[in-house]
Amino acid sequence: MSEFSKRLQSLSPRSRTTVLALLVSLLILRSRLLDAPGSLYAKLIEATKGKKPGPEDIEDARQRVYIDEADGSKTLLVPYGNKVSKINIKPTPPSVLASSAKFFPLLSASHKPTLSIAFLRQLSAVLKIAFPSLTCRESFILVLHSFFLVMRTVLSVGVAKLDGRIVKDLVSANGKGFLKGLGLWFLLAIPSTYTNSMIRHLQSSLSLRMRTRLTRYTHDLYLSSYPHLRYYRVGLEGGLEGVDQYITADIAAFSDSLSTLYGNLIKPSTDLILFTLSLSRSLGPSGTVLLFANYYITASILRAATPAFGRLAEVERRLEGEFRAGVGRVGREAEEIAFYDGGKRELDILWSAYTRLIKHVNSIFKIRIAYEWTEDYVIKYLWSAAGYGLISIPMLMGRTRSLGVQTAPEVDSDGPDDAVADRTENYISSRRLLISLADAGGRVMYAYKDLLELSGLTTRLYTLLSTLHSLPPLPDITSPTDEIALEHVDVGVPPLSFALADDAATVNPPLVRDLTVRLRPGEHLMITGSNGVGKTAVARVLAGLWAPQGGVVRRPDEVLVVPQRAYMVAGSLLDQIIYPHSYAQFAKSGRTEKELIEILEAVHLAYLPAREGGWRTRKEWRDVLSGGEKQRMGMARVFYHKPKFAVLDECTSAVSSDVEGRMYEHAKTLGITLITISLRPSLTRYHTQLLTLSGDGSGRTTLARVGAAAVRMGIGREIINLEDKLREEGSWRRRLEELDGLLGIQKR
Numbered sequence: 076m077s078e079f080s081k082r083l084q085s086l087s088p089r090s091r092t093t094v095l096a097l098l099v100s101l102l103i104l105r106s107r108l109l110d111a112p113g114s115l116y117a118k119l120i121e122a123t124k125g126k127k128p129g130p131e132d133i134e135d136a137r138q139r140v141y142i143d144e145a146d147g148s149k150t151l152l153v154p155y156g157n158k159v160s161k162i163n164i165k166p167t168p169p170s171v172l173a174s175s176a177k178f179f180p181l182l183s184a185s186h187k188p189t190l191s192i193a194f195l196r197q198l199s200a201v202l203k204i205a206f207p208s209l210t211c212r213e214s215f216i217l218v219l220h221s222f223f224l225v226m227r228t229v230l231s232v233g234v235a236k237l238d239g240r241i242v243k244d245l246v247s248a249n250g251k252g253f254l255k256g257l258g259l260w261f262l263l264a265i266p267s268t269y270t271n272s273m274i275r276h277l278q279s280s281l282s283l284r285m286r287t288r289l290t291r292y293t294h295d296l297y298l299s300s301y302p303h304l305r306y307y308r309v310g311l312e313g314g315l316e317g318v319d320q321y322i323t324a325d326i327a328a329f330s331d332s333l334s335t336l337y338g339n340l341i342k343p344s345t346d347l348i349l350f351t352l353s354l355s356r357s358l359g360p361s362g363t364v365l366l367f368a369n370y371y372i373t374a375s376i377l378r379a380a381t382p383a384f385g386r387l388a389e390v391e392r393r394l395e396g397e398f399r400a401g402v403g404r405v406g407r408e409a410e411e412i413a414f415y416d417g418g419k420r421e422l423d424i425l426w427s428a429y430t431r432l433i434k435h436v437n438s439i440f441k442i443r444i445a446y447e448w449t450e451d452y453v454i455k456y457l458w459s460a461a462g463y464g465l466i467s468i469p470m471l472m473g474r475t476r477s478l479g480v481q482t483a484p485e486v487d488s489d490g491p492d493d494a495v496a497d498r499t500e501n502y503i504s505s506r507r508l509l510i511s512l513a514d515a516g517g518r519v520m521y522a523y524k525d526l527l528e529l530s531g532l533t534t535r536l537y538t539l540l541s542t543l544h545s546l547p548p549l550p551d552i553t554s555p556t557d558e559i560a561l562e563h564v565d566v567g568v569p570p571l572s573f574a575l576a577d578d579a580a581t582v583n584p585p586l587v588r589d590l591t592v593r594l595r596p597g598e599h600l601m602i603t604g605s606n607g608v609g610k611t612a613v614a615r616v617l618a619g620l621w622a623p624q625g626g627v628v629r630r631p632d633e634v635l636v637v638p639q640r641a642y643m644v645a646g647s648l649l650d651q652i653i654y655p656h657s658y659a660q661f662a663k664s665g666r667t668e669k670e671l672i673e674i675l676e677a678v679h680l681a682y683l684p685a686r687e688g689g690w691r692t693r694k695e696w697r698d699v700l701s702g703g704e705k706q707r708m709g710m711a712r713v714f715y716h717k718p719k720f721a722v723l724d725e726c727t728s729a730v731s732s733d734v735e736g737r738m739y740e741h742a743k744t745l746g747i748t749l750i751t752i753s754l755r756p757s758l759t760r761y762h763t764q765l766l767t768l769s770g771d772g773s774g775r776t777t778l779a780r781v782g783a784a785a786v787r788m789g790i791g792r793e794i795i796n797l798e799d800k801l802r803e804e805g806s807w808r809r810r811l812e813e814l815d816g817l818l819g820i821q822k823r
């Protein structure tokens with residue numbers, strides 16, 4: 076210890092402060108990482124002490140997925156190996172989402188990502204989400220990161236000075252001084268290398284934490300429920316394609332780019348300031364002025380030579396998104412494509428998307444060659460030449476200024492050798508500072524290019540968030556009523572009105588006009604009409620997915636819509652029946668697996684749990700179940716939730732008629748009022764009203780009571796047809812007997 080304090084004493088006051096500051100920071104950091112409650116170390120200790128979960132606990136966690144906490148947050152259960160790790164997730168409160176909407180006005184169509192006020196506005200809006208408060212964890216990491224960045228610069232200055240001192244001792248053959256310098260060199264290497272690894276670590280943590288914040292915020296915004304339904308409307312009304320690319324790759328790229336850029340900009344900028352200060356002391360005022368003139372000329376040349384990296388980065392992300400969407404589509408529709416043997420055609424489509432992407436990336440590479448050539452030439456060679464010129468001024472003019480490693484020796488009292496040694500020290504230190512300066516300058520220029528690219532990524536992220544924020548809520552059609560009422564309702568495809576700020580909203584012509592229907596419980600309605608007339612469009616209005624273009628819609632809360640294409644959720648067999656409920660809600664409701672079996676019996680799927688290996692089996696149900704089985708599962712959900720009204724949109728088209736009939740009867744015995752969209756006249760008899768949408772483009776509708784003359788006419792025709800066939804039965808039988816006789820078949 077005494078040796079250490081002696082070494083400390085031998086350092087100049089500034090170097091001593093640096094070493095001491097470093098040691099204190101190391102001690103603080105050590106305690107923060109290891110001892111603080113909730114720290115990694117504390118968590119490890121806690122994890123090893125707690126009871127080990129058994130296989131049932133792990134299976135339960137896999138099924139349960141999360142626990143609803145009393146404070147509204149959710150604890151996510153993540154089983155891995157033989158452990159279950161718990162992660163608390165606090166959803167973004169709707170009030171926060173609503174209050175941040177004002178920071179995200181829509182961009183105009185002519186917006187180009189570059190370094191401008193608009194970019195700063197977008198960046199600050201996104202940063203408000205990534206850094207919600209000054210005391211959040213992200214801010215703490217940022218401060219710590221900044222501290223280490225400044226520390227690295229301070230240490231670099233220390234190393235530069237020490238370098239000069241070692242050479243000075245060598246030139247003046249001062250063996251003791253040289254060894255002392257070497258010892259200090261090794262000592263300084265410890266904090267320097269530690270600082271470097273901490274910078275890398277903190278940069279990655281910062282990126283990950285920003286990504287988590289932004290992803291959670293975007294998820295909470297995107298997957299909003301009624302009345303916003305943003306996940307459903309962002310493509311249709313917001314005009315935003317490939318949201319998956321935005322939420323997955325673009326947020327990650329933005330977080331990475333920003334955290335890297337921060338390090339890349341702060342470090343060389345601090346370097347530039349500190350090195351310039353150090354250098355200007357040895358260069359004198361005229362040298363300093365020349366140094367700044369050099370900076371100005373360089374910046375002007377490079378700005379003129381910089382291409383629009385922001386726009387290029389934005390286009391690259393969009394093309395990546397298109398390629399990704401293409402691959403995703405092939406994966407999703409694999410069976411359909413395989414039936415048509417459409418691999419070759421899909422290959423052409425994917426290849427064209429990929430070619431568009433790589434052509435663009437290649438053009439960026441080419442543009443970069445010219446830019447990087449200019450940059451290298453200016454920073455490496457122009458700056459070095461300027462540096463030599465600047466150092467030579469005090470040298471040639473006989474000035475021997477010290478850079479402060481130690482007090483300047485008296486030139487007169489020491490001999491000419493010392494004067495040479497001092498000049499050498501001065502030269503080495505200045506030269507090293509100049510090299511570092513050129514390096515810092517180069518990195519600032521790189522950071523400038525990265526900043527332009529960041530502007531492109533920021534525009535992507537901002538576009539997603541502003542589009543999501545700009546989708547207005549749908550009009551509230553739910554009311555405390557137990558009937559569904561549509562009064563003079565016009566139904567049409569919603570306009571693409573929110574994509575861009577300066578887009579004029581164009582209203583699509585209505586598919587269905589002036590529709591008036593009133594349904595009380597027990598009054599079952601069938602909607603029919605030829606393909607594409609707008610039957611599903613009416614269901615969308617009833618579900619609250621599309622706002623009616625005119626008129627009034629009222630309905631109770633408990634309306635369940637079953638679509639034609641049955642959706643299978645990721646999860647267990649049990650999850651399929653209870654969807655959209657979670658296992659936690661099922662467990663809380665007190666309902667049993669026996670009830671679920673009864674439901675499966677009603678849809679003729681009682682064999683499924685045995686066939687698939689139990690309720691908790693997790694499979695890709697979309698592929699495992701047949702088309703008809705998936706549709707029956709859709710009906711099982713209706714029987715599980717028992718809503719007041721169920722809108723069945725051709726959701727039994729792949730189910731055999733006998734099972735379909737029994738499912739309809741069962742729904743009615745459960746007290747569910749049915750609104751069926753179908754082209755099958757055989758289903759009419761389960762309903763009391765029939766709504767026919769005219770296919771002549773006028774949007775007219777006719778409503779008739781089932782049993783009334785109009786409906787009877789349609790069914791009557793089918794009955795007459797069948798009776799005609801039955802009348803011919805006798806002659807067919809006789810012919811059959813004749814044929815049997817000819818073949819010598821004897822009936823027993």
Ligand SMILES: Nc1ncnc2c1ncn2[C@@H]1O[C@H](COP(=O)(O)OP(=O)(O)OP(=O)(O)O)[C@@H](O)[C@H]1O
Pocket residue numbers: 311568586605606607608609610611612613
């Ligand atoms: N998201 C959309 N964007 C643009 N047009 C749409 C959209 N959804 C539906 N349409 C159009 O609205 C019209 C009515 O569609 P809808 O799905 O209601 O028909 P449908 O009567 O249910 O037909 P089908 O019997 O074939 O299911 C169609 O011409 C369709 O192209």
